[in-house]
Amino acid sequence: MEIPLRIEARMEGEKVGVLSLSGEIDIATKDQVREAAEKLIAGGARSLLVDLAEVEYMDSSGLGVLKGLRSQLVEAGGKVGIVSPQSYVKKLFERSGLDQVFPIYDDLGAALEEAGR
Amino acid sequence: MEIPLRIEARMEGEKVGVLSLSGEIDIATKDQVREAAEKLIAGGARSLLVDLAEVEYMDSSGLGVLKGLRSQLVEAGGKVGIVSPQSYVKKLFERSGLDQVFPIYDDLGAALEEAGR
Amino acid sequence: MSATAATNIELRIPRQPEFVRIARWMTCGLAARLQFPLGAVKDIELAVGEACTNAVEHAKGPQDEAILIRFIVESRRLVIEVIDYGQGFCEEDEGDGLGLVIMRSVMDHVEICCGPDTGACVRMVKQRDGS
Amino acid sequence: MSATAATNIELRIPRQPEFVRIARWMTCGLAARLQFPLGAVKDIELAVGEACTNAVEHAKGPQDEAILIRFIVESRRLVIEVIDYGQGFCEEDEGDGLGLVIMRSVMDHVEICCGPDTGACVRMVKQRDGS
Ligand SMILES: Nc1ncnc2c1ncn2[C@@H]1O[C@H](COP(=O)(O)OP(=O)(O)O)[C@@H](O)[C@H]1O
Numbered sequence: 001m002e003i004p005l006r007i008e009a010r011m012e013g014e015k016v017g018v019l020s021l022s023g024e025i026d027i028a029t030k031d032q033v034r035e036a037a038e039k040l041i042a043g044g045a046r047s048l049l050v051d052l053a054e055v056e057y058m059d060s061s062g063l064g065v066l067k068g069l070r071s072q073l074v075e076a077g078g079k080v081g082i083v084s085p086q087s088y089v090k091k092l093f094e095r096s097g098l099d100q101v102f103p104i105y106d107d108l109g110a111a112l113e114e115a116g117r
Numbered sequence: 118m119e120i121p122l123r124i125e126a127r128m129e130g131e132k133v134g135v136l137s138l139s140g141e142i143d144i145a146t147k148d149q150v151r152e153a154a155e156k157l158i159a160g161g162a163r164s165l166l167v168d169l170a171e172v173e174y175m176d177s178s179g180l181g182v183l184k185g186l187r188s189q190l191v192e193a194g195g196k197v198g199i200v201s202p203q204s205y206v207k208k209l210f211e212r213s214g215l216d217q218v219f220p221i222y223d224d225l226g227a228a229l230e231e232a233g234r
Numbered sequence: 235m236s237a238t239a240a241t242n243i244e245l246r247i248p249r250q251p252e253f254v255r256i257a258r259w260m261t262c263g264l265a266a267r268l269q270f271p272l273g274a275v276k277d278i279e280l281a282v283g284e285a286c287t288n289a290v291e292h293a294k295g296p297q298d299e300a301i302l303i304r305f306i307v308e309s310r311r312l313v314i315e316v317i318d319y320g321q322g323f324c325e326e327d328e329g330d331g332l333g334l335v336i337m338r339s340v341m342d343h344v345e346i347c348c349g350p351d352t353g354a355c356v357r358m359v360k361q362r363d364g365s
Numbered sequence: 366m367s368a369t370a371a372t373n374i375e376l377r378i379p380r381q382p383e384f385v386r387i388a389r390w391m392t393c394g395l396a397a398r399l400q401f402p403l404g405a406v407k408d409i410e411l412a413v414g415e416a417c418t419n420a421v422e423h424a425k426g427p428q429d430e431a432i433l434i435r436f437i438v439e440s441r442r443l444v445i446e447v448i449d450y451g452q453g454f455c456e457e458d459e460g461d462g463l464g465l466v467i468m469r470s471v472m473d474h475v476e477i478c479c480g481p482d483t484g485a486c487v488r489m490v491k492q493r494d495g496s
């Protein structure tokens with residue numbers, strides 16, 4: 001009936017994949033996030049920016065996927081950045097200590113600029 | 118924990134009782150409405166104006182109480198008027214055919230003016 | 235102990251006046267996030283409120299019996315069954331009350347299908363694009 | 366047939382990923398209308414989401430088993446129990462996962478009290494004026 005999660009995936013340049021998510025990331029939708037990310041990685045992305053501006057719910061299921069992607073990319077010299085999380089989602093990163101692990105950007109422009117360096 | 122229904126009761130002049138309700142009128146709160154109305158009637162009210170501006174939910178339980186009060190007051194030459202229902206509540210009167218039975222006023226001023234006549 | 239295998243969403247409340255609003259509120263939470271328009275969310279809340287009110291008012295049997303509200307989420311509609319384990323009733327019993335009139339006017343389909351195991355079972359359907 | 370006498374609000378969902386959100390959504394509807402502040406409503410949703418996710422991920426046994434979510438509405442707090450009829454677990458099993466860390470950080474009290482009849486039972490409390 002409803003679409004819990006919508007995903008837009010694209011490359012910015014040759015090495016940076018951007019995932020724009022909207023809706024809810026939970027146990028039922030987390031695999032879609034992983035799969036979309038894997039596709040970007042298969043297409044050449046060495047780093048990922050995950051835009052959470054439109055994400056209204058996320059829990060440890062989502063954090064788990066992001067941690068997994070980060071391990072995979074960091075090993076190959078890349079990274080995973082979080083973009084524009086809503087305040088409650090940002091607090092989730094803090095609560096779980098992952099604000100120390102993921103760079104969190106206020107907007108995509110700043111994130112891309114840093115990724116380009 | 119929560120207060121489902123708040124009731125303010127007062128007289129306007131000697132014969133008109135005004136009930137201002139806010140919250141939800143359902144099977145659990147309808148008796149409070151009836152009791153507040155009975156008190157106004159015992160205090161001399163011959164007609165009642167029921168202000169529903171702040172009522173967010175009402176169902177047949179509430180309609181039943183209003184019908185009962187109306188029967189009682191009409192018998193004695195009085196009436197029951199409905200004031201400022203929110204659009205969904207107004208639709209409830211229409212759905213149940215009771216918009217033909219109760220006068221419905223947009224605001225208390227107009228209702229009082231007519232009641233004063 | 236677990237009941238039988240779960241394939242549905244089932245909400246159980248005591249058959250008492252002050253629990254009816256709990257059923258309404260939880261129903262609202264579901265309908266709103268299923269992205270029904272606001273008016274439809276209120277329609278569904280009202281229908282559940284009316285059906286539970288009838289269960290409290292008309293079902294005979296122990297006061298602490300449950301009302302079971304079953305939700306079946308389908309792609310184009312939400313189906314809700316309200317079951318009260320009382321004596322049941324049939325369309326002819328309806329008389330001139332307002333509850334069923336209101337349920338019928340806010341839902342796309344309302345059906346009464348009582349049985350010895352369920353008591354009254356009021357089955358209501360709201361279409362995703364329904365009126 | 367009716368279960369035992371109802372004195373509580375009980376929501377039952379299939380122990381499957383796509384039903385967890387239903388439990389969250391209905392919980393939200395309840396918490397919002399109980400007039401918890403928006404942040405607290407989200408906390409409660411998150412805690413229920415985490416507890417149900419654990420039930421789906423960790424409870425062994427038939428896939429179509431239920432998760433039972435019990436709500437106890439008190440004057441100053443909301444108590445929620447999430448019961449999964451699985452093998453249960455104890456605090457020592459917790460390891461370095463995030464689910465329980467998050468539940469503990471958003472609720473005022475979280476307790477694990479497993480038993481043979483319930484499997485894992487995670488009992489969570491949100492105070493009306495809690496942090
Ligand atoms: N759950 C129920 N159990 C038994 N009888 C019921 C139930 N619901 C409705 N009825 C019967 O149907 C009649 C009409 O119900 P309704 O339209 O809701 O109006 P009201 O409740 O105001 O009488 C009731 O008076 C009652 O006889």
Ligand SMILES: Nc1ncnc2c1ncn2[C@@H]1O[C@H](COP(=O)(O)OP(=O)(O)O)[C@@H](O)[C@H]1O
Binds near residue numbers: 462466485
């Ligand atoms: N409902 C449950 N049934 C059985 N074991 C559980 C349950 N919930 C949690 N556990 C155990 O506690 C551990 C920690 O849970 P949690 O903090 O949610 O992290 P995660 O689920 O990411 O491992 C789990 O790995 C599991 O061993």
